[in-house]
Amino acid sequence: MNQPTLLVLASYFKGEAFLEAAKEAGAYVIFITNEKLANKPWPHHAIDEFHLMPDIHKQPDITYAVAYLMRHHQIERIVPLDDFDVELAADLREHFRLNGLGCSQARYFRDKLAERILAREHGFFVPRFTPVFNDAAVQAFIEEVPPPWMLKPRSSAAAIGIRKIESPEQLWFALEDLGDERSFFLLEEFLHGDVHHVDALTADGNILFAKASRYGRPPFEVAHFGGVSTTTTLPDDHPDAQALLEWNRRWIAATQLRNGVTHTEFLKRRDDGNFYFIETAARVGGAHIVELLEAATNFNPWREWARLEVALARGEPYTLPALRNDHAALVICLARQQHPDLSAYNAPEVVWRAKEEYHAGVILASSDYERICRLRDEYADGFARDFLAVAPPPEKPTA
Structure with a gap:
């Protein structure tokens, strides 16, 4: 068996799990990161x-560095672990004529404007x-x-840099304040509704894994105003899950994605019940969605993405692991305490606890969907009482 690079x-x-799984699958792993990390x-x-x-994003330095590595290595695949590295990896693939x-x-x-134009062209509901x-x-x-309107960075991630605009005067001031950065933003209508996400893996143009989940409070609200964040996997036979999986299938087809992981968000509008495309990413979902999916299905996106990349490099077919069909919910928040005491949250359904300082978080998993939902709501109320802290949202991403 050949060893792909x-x-x-x-x-x-x-992405530590990606690196470990790639090595376990037999790859030769070359890793480049920033000095500060x-x-x-x-x-x-x-x-x-x-x-x-x-700075790995500084050109032409990164291209020169990879070109030097290419003198002694036959690199088959380039993999970006973060949303902000997707365009860099694409540029390097183009330069060295690699697949992907x-x-x-x-x-x-990566570009919310390009995403919305494509979605509208393919018959998706999108905010104006x-x-x-x-x-x-x-x-x-x-x-x-x-x-109100939403002024959004076209190529940021999560809720970073998004502003809710209440009046024309506020909007024109915000646009003036952006200066030369203005063209890197878009403006859209604010919609009320529940935000959902579909996390998927595609191989050879076929979606082999996809799971629909629903956030509690929208991520924008949690990021900008604080609160306990929750997300819960939906049963596959739930009408919303079936609709979301079909919209996700149509999105993958529209983008002509052949291989990779995706995290795509939709909003179910309250006044008409339709699902509106919000954004997508060619990356693993953040905020412990990996642990959520693994608890419910035995599918770890980091590990399976690595296995897919190694299989593609070898020219071999990728096969899914054995999956299960349980249900899971994530409950997490910023905490006032450096090491929150979660001992009171000890239901047998708790399968994971957050380890980060100043965070309180658990994942609940069970074959009983109603039980998971009840525990999620009970724990979210308890976290708000026992742990919740609120911090101002970052204007720019931090490593």
Whole structure:
């Protein structure tokens, strides 16, 4: 069996399970990260070459560095561990003519404006939106669409940098404040509804795994106003799950994605009941969604993505692990205590506890969906009482 070489990029500390699974599958793993992350607890036993750069996103430095590595290695696959590395990996693939997402296709997983235009072209419900390049176009939009509006970075992640705008005066001030960064934003109508996510793995154009889940409070609300965050996997036969999986299938087809993991969010609008496309990413879902999915299904997105990449490098078919069909819920919040005491939250359904300082979190798993939902609500109320702390949202991502 040949040993394929994977180049893995990371500008944030994450994806340890990917590195370990890639090594277990027999890959030669070359890893490049930023110098400031050098002392993070990376799984060095699973990394064959560990390289540091001041900034992996600085061009042409990163291209020169990879070109030097290519002199002595036949790199088959380039893998970005974080959302902010997707475009970098695409650019490197284009330069070295390697398979995988190229620059134009990567925009459908990084650029919210490109995503919305594609979604609208393919018959998805989308919030009404406009680019903010042109003053007249912006004025026409705000005359047609009543406030509030959402001013969003086109290529950020999660709820970082999003502003809720209540009036035309606030909007024009915000656009002026953006200066030369203005064209990197879009404006869209604010919709009320429940936010859902579909986490999936696609191989050779076929969706082999997909699971629909529902957030409690929308991520924007939790990020900007605080509170306990929850997300719960939906039973596969739930009408909302079936609708979400079909919308996800249509999205994967629209983007023509051949291989990889995706995390795609939809909002079920309260006043019409339709699912609206919100955003997507060619990455593993964050905020402990990995542990949630593994608890419910035995599918770990990091590990299976690694196994897929190694199989692709070898030209072999990828096969799923044995799956189960349980239910799981995540309950998590910022905590006032450095090491919150979770001993009172001891139901037998608790299968995971958060280890990060100043965080309280558990995952509940069971074959009984109603039991999971009851425990989730009970624990969310308890966390709000016993642990909850609120911090201002970051304007920019931090490693």
